[in-house]
Amino acid sequence: MSSTSPRKTRKRRSLKTPFQLHLLQGTDLGIMALLFLVPAFLGGRLGSGQVALFAAAGGMAICWLLYQCYEESPRYRLTRFEPLLILAAILILVQCSELPANVIASISPKIREILPLWQEGESATYSLGAWSTISLSPAATRQALPFLFAYGILFVVTAQRLAHVDDIEKVFRWMALAAMGMAAIGLAQYFVGNGKYLWTYQHPMISTDGSAKGTFTNGNHFAHFLMLGSGPLFWWFMKESVTDTDVKSRRSSRKEFQYQTQRPLLSAVLLGGLGLIVFAVLMGLTRGGAAALGISLTVCLCICWKRGYVSARMLGGLMAGGGLVVVGLLLYGMDQVSTNLDDWDVDRWIIWEANLNIAKDYPILGTGLGSHFQSYRSYLNTPLFESRFTHAESGYLQVLSETGLVGISLLGLAMLFPIYWCVRGLRYAENRQEVILFAALLGSFIANYLHAIVDFIWWVPACLTMLLLQGACACRLYQITSRRHRSDLKSEPAIYLPRVIVYGVTCLVVCLTTWMVRDAVGIWQGEKEFHAFQRLAMVNSEADDAMGERTPRTLEESYEDAGQVAASLTAEQRREYAQRQLVNQVSLLIHAANMNPHDAELQYRVAEGYLIYFEILQSHSDNPMSTSQIRDAVFASEFETKQELYEWLERAFGSNAQYLYAAHAHTKTAVRLCPLQGDAYLQLAKLAFLDGAGADSEEVCLQQAEQVRPYDADVIFERGRFEWSAGKYDDALTHWKSAFHQEIRTQKRVIRLLAGAVDPPKFVEFFEPDWPALRRIVKQYRLTGNEAALEAVLPLYAERAIKEAGREQNPDAVRDWMQAVSAFQELDQPLNAERCLVAALKRYGNDIQLHETYGKLLYSMNRMEEAEQELRWCLTFKPDDPDLRRRYELAQSKRLQGESNIRLTSGQPESPPQ
Structure with a gap:
């Protein structure tokens, strides 16, 4: 049995064997890996980062347990934090475990309301069974368990390892050192980078350009990691800048330590490192990160000043470091930094409101840990907003929406522990070093809690890992200092365990670590395949003329764009090229899904790929029936x-049928893993006949999609298509108009579907497109060669372009003027066109593109002298442009020829009168 006191019959060893020392070193290596290795993989967010996190946490736990096996009296030092870790694990297990329907209805009645397709009953014409978990993304919730285990053991094992203040x-x-190194990497990548992480890894969607972000996905997480390291760096600087001499302050009775050091070079390096961190955070262009760093250092300085550990000389040194930071900002981007710090986004208010609405509907246990990426879309109604929120932009709101009041209560209790350890520890601290240690820790915790209001920084493994390590340091420092001052604490609170229990726990940890690492390796391999798919899709994507970015969202879009990329090929060659690209993409998705079978969105993408491939094969088969035609035939039979x-x-269809069944199987897997995917239900509406469902299954699936994605543009578009097929044309157009203004890619679908079939003036009048949408409409008419439609819509297009070009603070005004000129030239x-160019040149007189276009226009109007002047001006800036020089020489030649003709005519004698 375990005991809280050591066995009196045994004497504890004071000397360690070489093997025990190696085990302690192994534990230390695990801590170092958590600080230096995990952040290197995009802050631990990549699959490789998860492998590093689980391996490091499990490895340090195994080393420590083996070390305890060799102790005379194996013991576990209590932290009082263990009950919260156990309760958190229970919460996750409850969320993802199968429960009776009545229990789910009592805890989260909203689930029954939004999942009608998951209700069993005699009245149900088509059903997917009964939904049996509290979590609406149970696969993602289960994946949170390995993270909780890793975070728990790294905190607990670190608390066991830290025996003394020296540790x-x-x-x-x-x-x-980790913070200084990350700051150096971030600045180096920002100033001399090539867009790749560590100059080697190219993420398909993220670049290191734009701001300093180190090895993190954005500047906010980068800045938070540096903030957490700034406190320890401040402590190190303070430690190196003190002697044993203290003097009385003339201002008060406080003791004041002189700023002296035995190692001035190290102190200078540390002070420079602190300035480097501040500079890197500011170059990260993040308001929250800059504020968090300021709060952390302010708390440290205030506590040290109050205790008399900051002298005027030391303040002078810190101010000198701050001066260097200001100089750096003046040289590199002060305007950009100040502009960014003053610019508060509206996006946060949007996603915060959505999460508050989620919390209202699921108040007790939330929607399930890890479900935010799917659940918020049921509440977010933001027309033409293309961003996707991976997190809630607030740690507290995300915890509240995903875990309810139970989870936020556990979080609140967990946050009190470090504050209590630091505040109480400051009362017990006897010397300068302990006070500064507590000050650095307290500054980190307060800044972390405040920063979490505006960002979910706990979602980043590297940031949470350092925070938990600091929590373990605070716990141990409090225990060490409090034991010296409390007579009732003669020994540390600990449990002494029989060796057989330690052996059993070691075996359990080995098994759990093996399982976690193996699962993470699968996620890592699947992630590599998915990133390869994204890169291939981006190659085939079409740059949107209004967005200026390549943003493919679906395989269908990528397939359509692939046929346009190879425009120089014949129609048959383009079809074959697009088909090969699709096969490659689907193959990558299949491999990714095999490696990571628990990703719901990945399963849907695979199903989408199979269905598109089936449609392509069918279109060139002997029996070219589409999926909808097959469905109608099945219903009739x-x-x-x-x-x-x-x-x-x-x-009827031979081997092609296997792809139809594969699409059906993956679609059902996708909705079982997460029933909030509206697109998956739209696809299921096409394939439900394979389950033996009746003709009404299409509408049932469509209604289910509307329940979970009421504002999704694809869902609204498909509802319009369903109404059109039912003969309700006005309702269909109303839905399509709503979808038109909801999302850009669906807007393109509406344009492709209706722009050629509806009279252009009526189309524009009904759908009321804004300027970017009108540009897409004109682009579609140009692609289809619809001259009549262009002639009808270009006057409005030109008028809108002129209005847009005159808008204040329009960064693309020159482009809009050029659009108007192009429209008038087509007409x-x-x-x-000349009036537009003259108006544009009055405001943008040094724009080469405007001058060149004006010169070419004058040339086409046979005004050679003016054309020559404009083209000559352009040649001073583009002397090596052969086309421009050729046109200039032609204009000059024609002008001279015209002058010669005039002189010859004026010199001829008059004809004699008849």
């Missing part, structure tokens, strides 16, 4: 069993 100081030095249906499909109205 805490050693970890502090590591944290300071009224097969009695699924086997009869399967045999008919095989006879064969050169005088109107």
Whole structure:
């Protein structure tokens, strides 16, 4: 049995064997890996970062347990934090465990309301069964368990490893070095980078350009990591700048330590490192990160000043470091930094409101840990907003929406522990070093809690890892200092365990670590395949003329764009090229899904790929029936069993039928993993007939999609298509108009579907497009060669372009003027085009593009002298442009020829009168 006191019959060893020392070193290596290795993989967010996190946490736990096996009296030092870790694990297990329907209805009645397709009953014409978990993304919630285990053991094992203040100081030095190294990497990548992480890894969607972000996905997480390391670095600087001499302050009775040092070079390096961190945070262009760093250092300085540990000379040194930071900002981007710090986004208010609404509907246990990426879309109604929120931009709101009041209560209790340890520890601290250690820790915790209001920084493994390590340091420092002052604490609170229990726990940790690492390796491999798919899709993507970015969202879009990329090929060659690209993309998705079968969105993408591939094969087969035609034929045939249906499909479509069934299987897997995917239900509406469902299954699936994605543009678009097929044309147009203004890619679908079929003036009048949408409409008419439609819509297009060009603070005003000029030229109205160019040149007189276009226009109007002047001006800036020089020489030649003709005419004698 375990005991809280050591066995009196045994004497504890004071000397360690070499193997025990190696085990302690292994534990230390695990801590170092958490600080230096995990952040290198995009802050631990990549699959490789998860492998590093789980391996490091499990490895340090195994080393420590083996070390305890060799102790005379194996013991576990209590931190009082263990009950919260256990309760958190229970919460996750409850969320992802299968529960009776009545229990789920009592805890989260909203689930029954939004998942009608998951209700069993005689009245249900088509059902997917009964939903049986509190979490609406149970696969993602289960994946949170390995993270909780890793975070728990790294906190607990670190608390066991830190036996003395010297051990805490050693970890502090590591944290300071990690922050300094990350700041150096971030600035180096920003100033001399190539857009790749560590100059080697190219993420398909993220670049290191734009701001300093180190090895993190954005500047906010980068800045938070540096903030957490700034406190330990401040402590290290203070430690190196003190002697044993103290003097009385003339201002008060406080003791004041003189700023002296035995190692001035190290102090200078540390002070420079602190300035480097401040500079890197500011170059990260993040308001929250800059504020968090300021709060952390302010708390440290205030506590040290109050205790008399900051002298005027030391303040002078810190101000000198701050001066260097200001000089750096003046040289590199002060305007950009100040502009960014003053610019508060509206996006946060949007996503905060959505999360508050989620919390109202799921108040007790939330929607499930890890479900935010899917759940918020049921509440966010933001027309033409293309961003996707991976997190809630607030740690507290995300915890509240995902875990309810139970989870936020556990979080509140967990946050009190470090504050209590630091505040109480400051009362017990006897010397300068302990006070500064507590000050650095308290500054980090307060800044972390405040920063979490505006960002979910706990979502980043590297940031949470350093925070938990600091929590373990605070716990141990409090225990060490409090034991000296409390007579009732003669020994540390600990449990002495029989060796057999330690052996059993070691075996358990080995098994759990093996399972976690193996699962993370699968996620890592699947992630590599998915990133390869994203890169291939980006190659085939079409740059949107209004956005200026390549943002493919679906395989269908990528397939369509692939046929446009190879425009120089014949129609047959383009089709073959697009088909090859699609096969490559689907193959990558299949491999990714096999490696990571618990990703709901990945399963849907695979299903989408199979269905598109089936449609392509069918369009070139002997029996070219589409999926919708096959579905109608099945409904008309009224097969009695699924086997009869399967045999008919095989006879009619041969091997192509396997892709239809594969799409169906992956679609159902996707909605089982997460029933909030509206797109998956839209696809299921096309394939439900394979389950033997009746003709009404399409509307049932569509209604389910509307429940979970009421504002999704694709869902609204498909509702319009359904209403059109039912003969409700006005309702269909109303839905399509709503979808048109909801999302850009769906807007393109509406344009492709209706722009050629509806009279252009009526189309524009009904859909009321804004300027970017009108540009897409004109682009579609140009692609289809619809001259009549262009002639009808270009006057409005030109008028709108002129209005947009005159808008204040329009960064693309020159482009809009050029659009108006192009429209008037297509309408064969050169005088109107000239008026636009003259107006544009009055405001942007040094723009080469405007001058060159004006010169070419004058040339086409046979005004050679003016054209020559404009083109000559352009040649001073573009002397090596052969086309421009050729046109200038032609204008000059024609002008001279015209002058010669005039002279010859004026010199001829008059004809004699007849």
